[in-house]
Amino acid sequence: MTSQTPVTPVIEERAVQPYVGIRRTVTMGTIGEATDALSDLFGWLAAQGITPAGPDFLRYHVIDMARELEVEAGVPVPADAQITVETPMRTGVLPAGRYLTTTHVGDPDELVAVTGAFLEWAERNGLRWDVSDTAAGERWGCRLEIFHLGPDDDPDRSTWQTQLAFRLAD
Secondary structure (H helix, E strand, C coil): CCCCCCCCCCEEEEEEEEEEEEEEEECHCCHHHHHHHHHHHHHHHHCCCCCCCCCCCCEEEEEEECEEEEEEEECCCCCCCCCCCCCCCEEEEEEEEEEEEEEECCCCHHHHHHHHHHHHHHHHHHCCCEEECCEEEEEEEEEEEEEEEEEECCCCHCCCCEEEEEEECC
């Protein structure tokens, strides 16, 4: 079955990006718990006097759609920032490399269909993801939903911009 959702993918080189994040194990029904962590991260960064180095994101580490997802809410930080985090926060680095990206403008509830169309497009074009199958599910090298515009920018959900950026295999 082919998706009818249009996507316009682009391959881009991304540099290494340090970040602060909070990792959660969730289900599709409780994924909001991961996004709720973003307000905690922004508040903590502000209290430390650190300005985010880019838009916030969700990073999907392990995906088993029928059971659990290991998801991390993250905020990029400057490379030279001196950061000592408090539990449950952690520091990490988004890996450099080639990423297939597409940007969706519209309601975030549409992202499941957009992601499906994105994955189908890559398969049709012979691209391989940085992903491996494990007993816990698909383990991704780096699979991101990056939130460029959202509820803090405009309450109209049809204007929100979310970029998908999935790392390609080397």
